[in-house]
Amino acid sequence: MSQALMEKIGINYPIIQGAMSWVGTPSLAAGVSNAGGLGMIGAGHEPGEFVRKLIRETKEMTDKPFGVNVLLLSPYVDEVVEVVCQEKVKVISTGAGSPGKYMKKFKDAGIVVIPVVASVALAKRMQNDGADAIICEGMEAGGHIGKSTTMTLVPQVVDAVTIPVIAAGGIADGRGVAAAIMLGASAVQLGTRFVVANESIAHDNFKKRVIKARDIDTVVTGQITGHPVRVLRNKLTREYLQVEKEITSDKNPDFARLEELGRGALRRAVVEGDKDTGSFMAGQSAGLVTKEQSCEDIVQELMQEYRALTSNPVVFA
Numbered sequence: 001m002s003q004a005l006m007e008k009i010g011i012n013y014p015i016i017q018g019a020m021s022w023v024g025t026p027s028l029a030a031g032v033s034n035a036g037g038l039g040m041i042g043a044g045h046e047p048g049e050f051v052r053k054l055i056r057e058t059k060e061m062t063d064k065p066f067g068v069n070v071l072l073l074s075p076y077v078d079e080v081v082e083v084v085c086q087e088k089v090k091v092i093s094t095g096a097g098s099p100g101k102y103m104k105k106f107k108d109a110g111i112v113v114i115p116v117v118a119s120v121a122l123a124k125r126m127q128n129d130g131a132d133a134i135i136c137e138g139m140e141a142g143g144h145i146g147k148s149t150t151m152t153l154v155p156q157v158v159d160a161v162t163i164p165v166i167a168a169g170g171i172a173d174g175r176g177v178a179a180a181i182m183l184g185a186s187a188v189q190l191g192t193r194f195v196v197a198n199e200s201i202a203h204d205n206f207k208k209r210v211i212k213a214r215d216i217d218t219v220v221t222g223q224i225t226g227h228p229v230r231v232l233r234n235k236l237t238r239e240y241l242q243v244e245k246e247i248t249s250d251k252n253p254d255f256a257r258l259e260e261l262g263r264g265a266l267r268r269a270v271v272e273g274d275k276d277t278g279s280f281m282a283g284q285s286a287g288l289v290t291k292e293q294s295c296e297d298i299v300q301e302l303m304q305e306y307r308a309l310t311s312n313p314v315v316f317a
């Protein structure tokens with residue numbers, strides 16, 4: 001299934017760069033696609049014409065296929081869907097809901113549709129709605145997360161659907177790639193490792209934090225709001241978690257304060273490198289990320305490590 005998926009998308013390696021708001025710009029997407037993987041630009045909450053500009057910039061930097069992450073909750077979703085179809089983007093990934101309503105339009109435009117899911121039920125629903133493949137994301141991942149781990153979710157989704165499954169969350173080296181393939185995944189999606197790519201526009205403070213991070217340096221905020229987010233610890237997360245605690249104990253329920261703390265926080269981390277008030281979204285795999293490299297070197301290293309492991313399997317008597 002891996003080969004069929006790669007042929008369908010038109011990539012050389014089963015490596016997908018996860019869409020990342022603010023970080024997933026044309027330079028990163030083109031870098032990953034030029035390296036033989038699949039780069040993804042994030043449409044976020046941007047209007048259609050802005051997304052068209054991003055797509056055209058990416059086309060200037062690569063003649064390889066790349067994808068766009070369509071945020072279904074965006075107020076501009078209808079115009080973004082129109083633009084990705086007009087621009088004949090090769091792949092779209094979607095989060096927060098089902099792209100069912102737009103499926104015919106995507107299919108008519110020849111677009112490969114790959115929703116992100118965090119549960120077996122949602123995976124089945126996406127397959128029924130006509131998805132071509134599924135990105136199955138575990139709670140080790142950076143950014144918005146579900147409740148299950150990649151290790152447990154991927155094989156259960158693989159058992160539940162017949163379309164290819166792409167594993168995401170906690171994968172940052174060739175060992176992770178090999179493990180995901182063993183679990184039945186056809187490809188992998190990485191976010192955190194690509195934050196520190198040379199082609200990533202993430203502020204140096206962000207890249208340094210990811211590189212310095214240890215295994216226990218991420219926390220999950222937003223449990224209380226129903227939108228949990230994995231992020232590196234800092235002053236912002238300490239304050240956020242404190243307010244969450246106060247709300248839970250009903251001491252001083254201040255949801256407005258949470259909203260205020262979170263507003264614009266990812267942009268402050270990515271663009272300004274604000275160590276105190278920025279939201280440095282990153283996965284538990286940050287502890288495995290040790291250096292800044294080009295997308296080409298990251299993709300090649302992942303594949304070399306994967307090949308070394310799989311050509312030397314551990315055999316038990």
Ligand SMILES: Cc1cc2nc3c(=O)[nH]c(=O)nc-3n(C[C@H](O)[C@H](O)[C@H](O)COP(=O)(O)O)c2cc1C
Pocket residue numbers: 017018019020021023042069094095116137140141142143144168169170171189190191192193195280281282283284285
């Ligand atoms: C800084 C950052 C921003 C992210 N933003 C988005 C996003 O806008 N849309 C989305 O579908 N996933 C987003 N993600 C999740 C990634 O696409 C990817 O699935 C995830 O990072 C994979 O797990 P990993 O971080 O362990 O590699 C984001 C992740 C990070 C680290």
